Amino acid sequence: MSNLRRLVTVPAIGVVLSAALLAAGCAVPGGTHQGDGSSTAGTPHDTTSAVPVEAVAPGDAGHRWAAAGSAVLTPGIQSNTQGAGQCTTNYVFVDDAGGVYLGQAAHCASLGESTETDGCQATSQPLDTAVQFTRHGSPRGAGTAIGTGRLAYSSWLTMQQLGEADRNVCAYNDFALIAIDPAHVDQVNPSLPYWGGPTGLNTTGTPAGDRVYSYGNSSLRAGLAALSPQRGESFADDSSLGGWSHALKSPTPGIPGDSGAAFLDSEGRAVGTLSTLGIGLPIVNNIGDISRELAYARAHSGISGLRLVLGTEAFDPNR
Template identity: 30%
Template sequence: MKFTRALIALATVMTMATVSAPHAGGTVSTGSDGPFAGAIVSELIAPKPDWYTDALHTKVVAAGKQGESVPIPDAVDYPTSGLAFTGIRPGAWIIAPAGCTTNFVFGSAGNYSIGTAGHCTEVGDEVTLIAAPGVLMNIGETVKSVDNGIGNDFALIDIYPAMQQYVTPSMAYFGGPTSKGDPRFGDLVEHAGHGLVIGTGGTPRAGVVVYRGSGENGGDAFAWDGAATPGDSGSAVREATGEAAGNLTHLVVGDKYAPGVVAGTSIDRMLRIAGKPLATAPNLPNPLY
């Protein structure tokens, strides 16, 4: 537990130092009302990499609409993903419009969408992944984006018809989600995101739920004692038993949450925003499902 809390403290410093992206709210102190009042709240978003230029984006978008990928330029030095499985799935690595992570797949085969955090992308943005080592894939366009604080932070990306073939509902490291969950105090949860500090992208991390209840601006929030850093925003969080718990969006530090907890939006709230059913998968990790 002390090691986990040390990682959280490190994440806090890194967040305050590095959060800067087109849709980032950065680090803010909450007001006097609500469950996170008096704490410092940080969106766990990373900047889009400098090497991903407008010209490269135009090329990747054109390829994506045809169901094709584009190689990362040879001169680019980028971190290696630690994901077990690649493609368009929960836990995939978003690099544009900002550095974030995908959460769950919604809809059904041939009509899939995928989620991330609302503060990672705005409606109309074309979203690009590093979908496999050395491979860029523009997957589709953001059609819904809610960025109203902890418990009310989710975006839905509609995937191009030509890209539907690369979608799998199963998580990038764990199996599932097997169904919609209901995270409660004491539950063990886990996620795999693309934070900048803790290991390589996609390193799996676990935590214990310490809060479930009202969020900001009418949201439905949960929080857990775990570790996360910028780039983890949007990550799919599942219960250890396989059910979807929600997404990861913020670091909360200080006041009654000292030294800090990780927080996000419940799967119930995500489903209400998405307006599409959760796509499920067997609990055993499977690169093909």
């Protein structure tokens, strides 16, 4: 089975799918969780439950969030990295200095050929590259600008600077942070559209058959919001991947441009970030393990107090 990256480049006319074939012997970033000690924050409004240090309840994040119904910058919006392509944002993050971030996939800033799938070797736009947030992007154009930011962290660039040698980390750590410009931070809400949450940070993964939930925003959907909510079912973990990759199937799988989108587990906890599309039957999506990606960023990004912000809206898997 071949795997495709899911980046979309939207020029003035038409759409070029910048999708990567799986390099021989090197899988493209995905995301499984393995290990002990899942941490949960209860409902998004429950600040008394134990929250892992890597996550923070919205009321404790040191920021006043826009109402979910009127917020402009949220998980699940379109991001367009200068010189690269269109992706989907995943979660909201904060730091000790009051900075607010949206996450996306590291490969959303890729400069290389579609076959460059090893994050320890692949080329990327540098830090501080401009990123524009948009809505209603389509094959006809990039859509309406709703905010701006800059590339503040890239797992690819960081792994190369560190000389990372772990094969699984190189293959599956596909995560980046966009620092939202201060002029736009009052327009942010951390809740995932449609589903609500996240309610916590999953550190144990999803067993085979567990339900997962996402919200993709590829420009190929031409701004049709009804096509964005996604439900999926996880496959069994591959223990050889060290907990960095998890595979799932969905009746409406993610497509190019959904890359980076958040995935929640059956309890609404943040479990992964969308990275690749496997071509075969069934079509398989691979998600990067957000607990591992975030831990790596906290250790090596230089961003003090980096934390994932839980949603203000309750998680509802029965919509």
